Amino acid sequence: xxxxxxxxxxxxxxxxxxxxxxxYICRRAADKPSPAIFLFGRRWxxxxxxxxxVYRELFWNxxxxxxxxxxxxxxxxxxxxxxxYLKEVLKQYLAFRLRDARYVRQEISLDKLERLLVxxxxxxLADLVSIHREARKANDTTAAxxxxxxxxxxxxxxxxxxxxxxxxxxxxxxGSSGGKDPQMTGELMGSLTLGQTSFVASASTxxxxxxxxxxxxxxxxxxxxxxxxxxxxxxxxxCRQYSVDTESEILKLAANRLEGNPMYMKSLVWxxxxxxxxxxxxxxxxxxxxxxxFEGNIGLSLRSALGLSxxxxxxxxxACSVAARPISDEELSERFRQGAAELKDIIEGxxxxxxxxxxxxxxxxxxxxxxxxxxxxxYETRVKGRSAEEVKTYLAREVLKEGFNFRSSKISVxxxxxxxxxxxxxxxxxxxxxxxxxxxxxxxxxxxxxxGPGEDGEVQLPQTVxxxxxxxxxxxxxxxxxxxxxxxxxxxxxSGNEVVWxxxxxxxxxxxxxGDVENFLRRSxxxxxxxxxxxxxxxxxxxxxxxxxxxxxxxxxxxxxxDSVQLRIIKENLADKDAASRNAPDKIVPVREFEVVLxxxxxxxxxxxxxxxxxxTEMGFDDAAIGQIKAALVEACINAxxxxxxxxxxxxxxxxxxxxxxxIYVQNGGVDxxxxxxxxxxxxxxxxxxxxxxxxxxxxxxDEVRVERIRGGAKIVLVxxxxxxGDGRNGQEI
Amino acid sequence: MVKRYNNFKxxxxxxxLYPDNYINDIEGEKLEELCTSYLERGFKKVVIDFSExxxxxxxxxxxxxxxxxxxxxxKGNILFSGLKQVNYDVFSIVGLTKHIMIFxxxxxxxxxxEKAAGAVTTA
Numbered sequence: 001x002x003x004x005x006x007x008x009x010x011x012x013x014x015x016x017x018x019x020x021x022x023x024y025i026c027r028r029a030a031d032k033p034s035p036a037i038f039l040f041g042r043r044w045x046x047x048x049x050x051x052x053x054v055y056r057e058l059f060w061n062x063x064x065x066x067x068x069x070x071x072x073x074x075x076x077x078x079x080x081x082x083x084x085y086l087k088e089v090l091k092q093y094l095a096f097r098l099r100d101a102r103y104v105r106q107e108i109s110l111d112k113l114e115r116l117l118v119x120x121x122x123x124x125l126a127d128l129v130s131i132h133r134e135a136r137k138a139n140d141t142t143a144a145x146x147x148x149x150x151x152x153x154x155x156x157x158x159x160x161x162x163x164x165x166x167x168x169x170x171x172x173x174x175g176s177s178g179g180k181d182p183q184m185t186g187e188l189m190g191s192l193t194l195g196q197t198s199f200v201a202s203a204s205t206x207x208x209x210x211x212x213x214x215x216x217x218x219x220x221x222x223x224x225x226x227x228x229x230x231x232x233x234x235x236x237x238x239c240r241q242y243s244v245d246t247e248s249e250i251l252k253l254a255a256n257r258l259e260g261n262p263m264y265m266k267s268l269v270w271x272x273x274x275x276x277x278x279x280x281x282x283x284x285x286x287x288x289x290x291x292x293x294f295e296g297n298i299g300l301s302l303r304s305a306l307g308l309s310x311x312x313x314x315x316x317x318x319a320c321s322v323a324a325r326p327i328s329d330e331e332l333s334e335r336f337r338q339g340a341a342e343l344k345d346i347i348e349g350x351x352x353x354x355x356x357x358x359x360x361x362x363x364x365x366x367x368x369x370x371x372x373x374x375x376x377x378x379y380e381t382r383v384k385g386r387s388a389e390e391v392k393t394y395l396a397r398e399v400l401k402e403g404f405n406f407r408s409s410k411i412s413v414x415x416x417x418x419x420x421x422x423x424x425x426x427x428x429x430x431x432x433x434x435x436x437x438x439x440x441x442x443x444x445x446x447x448x449x450x451x452g453p454g455e456d457g458e459v460q461l462p463q464t465v466x467x468x469x470x471x472x473x474x475x476x477x478x479x480x481x482x483x484x485x486x487x488x489x490x491x492x493x494x495s496g497n498e499v500v501w502x503x504x505x506x507x508x509x510x511x512x513x514x515g516d517v518e519n520f521l522r523r524s525x526x527x528x529x530x531x532x533x534x535x536x537x538x539x540x541x542x543x544x545x546x547x548x549x550x551x552x553x554x555x556x557x558x559x560x561x562x563d564s565v566q567l568r569i570i571k572e573n574l575a576d577k578d579a580a581s582r583n584a585p586d587k588i589v590p591v592r593e594f595e596v597v598l599x600x601x602x603x604x605x606x607x608x609x610x611x612x613x614x615x616x617t618e619m620g621f622d623d624a625a626i627g628q629i630k631a632a633l634v635e636a637c638i639n640a641x642x643x644x645x646x647x648x649x650x651x652x653x654x655x656x657x658x659x660x661x662x663x664i665y666v667q668n669g670g671v672d673x674x675x676x677x678x679x680x681x682x683x684x685x686x687x688x689x690x691x692x693x694x695x696x697x698x699x700x701x702x703d704e705v706r707v708e709r710i711r712g713g714a715k716i717v718l719v720x721x722x723x724x725x726g727d728g729r730n731g732q733e734i
Numbered sequence: 735m736v737k738r739y740n741n742f743k744x745x746x747x748x749x750x751l752y753p754d755n756y757i758n759d760i761e762g763e764k765l766e767e768l769c770t771s772y773l774e775r776g777f778k779k780v781v782i783d784f785s786e787x788x789x790x791x792x793x794x795x796x797x798x799x800x801x802x803x804x805x806x807x808x809k810g811n812i813l814f815s816g817l818k819q820v821n822y823d824v825f826s827i828v829g830l831t832k833h834i835m836i837f838x839x840x841x842x843x844x845x846x847x848e849k850a851a852g853a854v855t856t857a
Binding site (some may be wrong): 602603605606609623624627628630631634635638687688689690691693694696697700701 | 790793795818820826827830833
């Protein structure tokens with residue numbers, strides 16, 4: 001097999017969530033004219049990986065442009081840079097022309113390169129080597145620089161193939177002289193501004209030319225951390241690869257704390273695997289995170305990248321990292337009694353490193369949370385002289401505290417928002433009464449039993465016209481939040497049918513108790529004064545249910561009561577108007593979820609088919625329906641794999657089983673799925689068209705199929721309704 | 735004379751093909767190659783027995799449509815048998831059931847028992 005390795009990249013299984021950017025840059029590279037793109041992002045957000053994958057894609061999968069990748073590093077002199085740059089341009093062009101990856105990887109001397117160019121009839125390019133030699137001999141730095149920087153353009157004009165430059169770490173271009181080499185920066189910027197060669201350039205700061213403005217037109221693309229969902233998926237996948245026990249909420253917390261930074265997340269999972277530890281509890285995460293930050297891979301990387309050698313620099317950095325607002329340079333100068341020149345040097349160095357942003361003398365922290373923690377550790381141990389153990393313990397406690405806050409804020413936002421969303425979707429529908437009677441619901445479904453006191457009526461829900469928080473009507477009241485929804489019943493918009501729903505939401509880890517009920521009864525009575533004419537419906541929602549005393553009181557007062565499981569079932573039923581009529585009390589079972597990640601492998605879709613067969617059988621789907629779901633799911637998976645930008649991308653599946661349906665979410669980490677093809681009628685005797693049947697098959701086999709656009713791609717949602725065996729065929733109305 | 739192999743059987747001028755349990759692009763292409771080789775040898779009637787086939791994906795379907803075209807171009811006859819419900823559903827959605835005779839068993843297909851056409855196996 002041909003050796004296809006170009007610049008080193010991480011394993012495909014460990015690369016996540018940048019396919020949209022890669023796809024965009026590759027498409028833009030082939031555009032005429034192709035715009036300049038500046039790719040900004042904090043350290044280790046995946047800029048180099050992204051650009052190397054762009055290079056790989058352009059190298060192997062197209063012939064419209066010749067890609068040239070160059071990573072800037074610190075240079076001793078502009079001459080050294082000139083030679084390195086020229087060599088890279090020439091050998092990569094040769095590699096692309098011969099489609100031979102070895103030239104990209106190998107170190108080749110200028111002499112050998114010259115011979116190779118001549119051997120391949122590329123005499124005009126060999127001339128560039130001669131010019132370089134002459135310039136060096138004459139100590140003409142400018143000539144050597146200009147010859148090297150113009151070489152991509154020379155390659156374009158002499159080969160007839162436009163060159164696409166991929167410049168990595170542009171902010172390091174000014175080299176080891178600390179950004180003070182105006183000649184090199186000036187020549188480089190001049191060559192890029194000319195616009196004769198298209199390029200994409202990455203940098204850690206938004207001022208890659210050290211304050212100089214780029215005169216050409218350019219697009220800015222920011223590479224932020226991965227979003228929470230994708231980060232958690234990435235960590236879950238890595239944990240599976242490295243056999244690390246996990247808990248999804250902890251992964252979300254970790255993703256949040258690490259701000260979706262791929263390097264941090266990978267390091268954490270590797271450390272867990274190395275230590276034989278899990279990521280299932282908050283404590284495990286806090287311990288691993290602090291150990292990794294101070295003694296592990298993250299700490300090591302930060303130590304070498306930040307280069308915190310001077311104590312004054314550390315003091316300034318620490319002050320900026322803990323400041324709640326931007327600080328002025330005068331304030332820093334006064335606080336640390338530093339001379340203007342020294343402070344200027346420190347600020348410029350920190351700005352170059354992307355740790356602070358300077359704007360009109362105002363200095364703002366620009367690093368991430370992990371760097372902030374790391375600086376805190378170094379500052380406390382080196383400047384304040386505290387022991388490493390003491391600082392570690394303090395930070396671990398802070399992480400734990402933040403973790404608890406994160407968890408409760410998640411719950412709080414989620415439950416209240418969920419309730420508001422449900423109220424707004426009432427839409428005159430009917431819902432089983434048992435879903436509003438927590439005691440009956442709990443008795444009926446305790447330990448899977450469906451026996452218990454019946455509550456088989458229905459509640460007629462109103463058409464909601466408004467829903468708001470009670471805060472504006474009851475200043476200073478304590479207790480759980482109350483949502484007030486105003487609407488009309490029976491589909492009639494007149495005063496006789498006016499109704500107000502007051503909904504109390506308790507989203508803590510303890511059940512609703514008698515005190516909560518009394519609080520709600522009192523407050524709802526006061527709030528009622530604002531809606532005298534309307535009928536009042538009171539509803540209490542408790543994430544963890546109700547105490548028996550609270551049950552008695554709510555039942556006696558005619559107050560509806562639901563826990564989070566009931567709420568979810570109500571939401572599921574409201575999603576479809578017809579669901580309520582299909583539903584029956586003995587079919588209500590709590591929602592369950594299963595996740596499957598498919599690797600990119602031959603027939604991987606059959607794994608999904610097998611999984612759904614198990615799930616569908618357990619739910620009670622008949623064989624015909626299971627066959628249909630399997631066939632539709634296979635189509636969705638194929639579609640997802642086909643549209644993953646990366647050839648080895650994974651497909652994420654989520655199966656949600658509820659009382660009356662199976663919902664399957666199929667998501668890739670890439671670009672959009674195929675749009676459903678327009679159905680065209682073939683001539684009467686003509687055979688059907690050959691391609692483009694995927695979506696039509698899914699639609700024909702499932703009850704609902706939709707494509708939802710999400711950040712980073714799209715997902716297909718497949719729904720199949722369940723009708724119990726003996727009631728007729730699954731998926732059909734009875 | 736009947737010659738039975740792993741994935742095909744020759745019965746006079748008829749060949750019966752037995753695809754795998756999952757027809758995707760790779761399996762479809764294998765099937766197509768086999769079918770083409772029989773057409774080139776002068777076989778006029780091709781029966782595809784899907785008794786062992788649990789799933790056919792859309793790429794498999796497109797290969798099958800291509801096979802039907804090829805057989806018809808050579809004035810041959812192609813018949814399906816042993817279809818499971820889901821595969822019948824797939825062919826029906828695509829519109830193939832209007833163009834192909836479908837039999838419950840391969841014997842019905844070989845014998846051309848038209849009364850048995852349109853059937854689906856219960857297996």
